[in-house]
Amino acid sequence: MAEADPSDARASIPLEQWLDRLGEATGAPGGGSASAVMLALAAGLLRMVAEYTPGSDEAKASGQRLLVLRTRALHASDADSEASVALGAALALPTEDPARESRLLRAAVDGARSSVEVGEVGIALVAELDVLGRVGNHHLDADLAVAREALRAGLGGALVNLRANLDLVAAHSAGSGEAESTSEGELRRAERRITHARGSLAELP
Structure with a gap:
């Protein structure tokens, strides 16, 4: 497997270059980073709907928030690439390395x-x-539906990766301290929040 360089996996690089990196055996970017990019796409589509809805203060305010969320999604993509590099390095340590368990956890x-x-x-x-969905220009309902599907995929990807990491935490936290146990509890609660949000998509107009 090629050595990953997080700076080459940034979501702000040209899309074709980012996709080339995604297709390489580095893990950075990986599925988590791709999930965040799907959310950035959803944010962009939703903002387009907001921009096509003149005269609505709610749509205008939503569009401003969506700019922030798009940037946040791209930052999350970059951060996930860095986390993926660190996890890959920990997994690559020899099993007899005394630091492996703590680094992996x-x-x-x-x-x-x-x-x-x-x-x-x-x-x-x-x-x-x-x-x-309530105030947007209904001529863009198809774009809104695509945004919903991108959002569903991004949330689903976040859950898949969160659960995979939680499995690793559970497998390598035997004998760990209270701080690690507290972290796992917080992460399990976050998993439930994300699961609920993804499920709520079916109930939205």
Whole structure:
């Protein structure tokens, strides 16, 4: 597997270059980073709906929030690439290395937190989808539906990666301290919030 350079995996690089990196055997970017990019696409589509809805203060305010959320999603994509590099390095340590367990646990917790941030962006986007589903220009209903599907995929990807990291945390936290146990509890609660948000998409107009 090629050595990953997080700076080459940034979502702000040209799309074709980013996709080339995604297709390489580096893990950075990987599925978590791709999930965040899907959320950035959802944010962009939702903002387009807002911009096509003149005369609505709600749509205008939503459009401003969506700019922030799009940037946040791209930052989350970059952060997830960095977490993926750290986790890959920990997994690559020899099993007899005495530092392996602690490094793997720390990397898994950090990876889970990265997935939570991706999921939290998605939760915020669900609220904007609700707003624009009510007040948005209905000539753009197809674009709104595409945004919903991108949002569903991004949230689903965040959950897949969060659960994978939580499995690693559970497998490598035997005998760990209270701080790690507290972190796992917080991450499990975040998993439930993200799951609920994804499920709520079916109930939105």
